[in-house]
Amino acid sequence: MRPAALFRALMVGLVAAASPALAQAPAKLDKVSFGTNWVAEAEHGGFFQAVADGTYARYGLDVTIVSGGPNINNRILLASGKLDFFMSANSLQSFDAVANNVPVVAVAAMFQKDPQVFLAHPDARVSKLEDLKPLTLFVSKEGMQTYFQWLKSEYGFNETNVKPYTFNAQPFLADKKSAMEGYVTSEPFAVEKQAGFKPTVIELADYGFNTYSTLIETRRDLAENKPDLVQRFVDASIVGWYNYLYGDNRPGNALIKKFNPDMTDELLTYSVAKMKEYGIVDSGDTLKDGIGAMSDARMANFFDKMVRAGVVRSDIDFKASYTLRYVNKGVGLDRRPKN
Incomplete structure (x- = not known):
């Protein structure tokens, strides 16, 4: 679900030196590895920022980012002990881990909203979720197994007019009475560039698909036996996200482009703007509890919806x-702009 060309992931050890003003940083850093679930992009920005601007180092960590991509399953590397942390897509993966006795646990939710959206042509006059029902819907295999089942149970959608989405926008562009799945941070940009029009965007999170997204997962043994290490990684990642969204994110973007040479400054700028506009990272509970916030009530609510959807x-x-x-410790709240 990304417009950038795919590439073989790189495994790069990255150590950022602490600044002279923060001499209290440990001389010896704890080495940890973090796997993403896709090629480097703005949606991973806070993690790359924390490496590039020295935030991880200031928390006593030497972080190696292991980039994901097609045919790369970093989650398996986490479970097998070859990675220490992993960037999970959403809460459904966490539920699946329990169902299959995979010994991992989510320790933070960096996205309060899932970026999943449908894109429609302006001529289709779509203004709300229900307006999508009569349209041809391009939905991926994964989407059919997850959010589309929720659309069926909660909103009465059916599969009659669904066609496979193969991450190619051409079928959508050719049919003005269709809608295509995507991420609010990328696919609308790609459509504008390719077809020259701004698509109508319907975000599923606004209609109750309230999964957390871009969660940090770790192994249960690490969470139980090295809580200080896990806490420092979570806290530094949170600070990295504040710095990426509200500070000078050029170091993070430069590192993203090093990992993914196909990434452009224009798309990075667009994606960051959309994350802010839609409150993907910083909204709801994060306003008082800080980025990464989670709650029992919301987890229970989403779980119940997914049970009803089968x-x-x-x-x-x-x-x-x-x-x-x-x-939920308020880490980094002082870094959010006051206005």
Whole structure:
């Protein structure tokens, strides 16, 4: 679901030196590895920023980012002990881990809103979610197994007019009575560039698809036996996201482009602007609890929706999929602009 060309992921060890003003940073840094779930992009910006601007180093960490991509499954590397942390797509993956006895746990949710959207042609006169029903809908295989089941159970959608989405916008562009799935941070930009019009955007999160997204996962043994290490990684990542959104994010963007040479400054700028506009990272509970916030009530609410939709089993212990131990501490709140 990205407009950038795909490339083989790189594994690069990155150590940022602490600034002279922060001499209290440990001389010896703890080495940890963090795997993303896709090629480097603005949606990963806070993590790259924390490496590039020295935030991880100031928290005593030497972080190696292992970029994801097509045919790369960093989540398996996490479970097998070859990675220390992983960037999980959404809460459904956390529920799935419990269902399959995978020994991982979510420790922070960097996105309060899932960026999943539908794009429609302006001529289709779509103004709300229900307006999508009569249109041809291009939905990916993963989408059919997840959010589309929720659309069926909560809004009465059906599969009659659904066609496979293969991450090619051409079928959508050719049919003005169609809508295409995408991420609010990327696909609208690609459509504008390719077709010269601004698509109508319907964000699923605004209609109750309230999964957390871009969660930090770690192994249960690490969370239980090295809580200080996990806390420092979570806190530094949170600060990295504040710096990326509200500070000078040029270091983070430069590192993203090093990992992904196909990334452009224009798309990076667009994606950051959309993350701010839609409150993807910083909204809701984060306004008082800080970026990364999670709550039991919201996890329970989303779990119930997914059970009703038949996406997850009702008998799994969803509370075992996450922990609030490392979040909701107000870390980084002072870095949000006052106005």
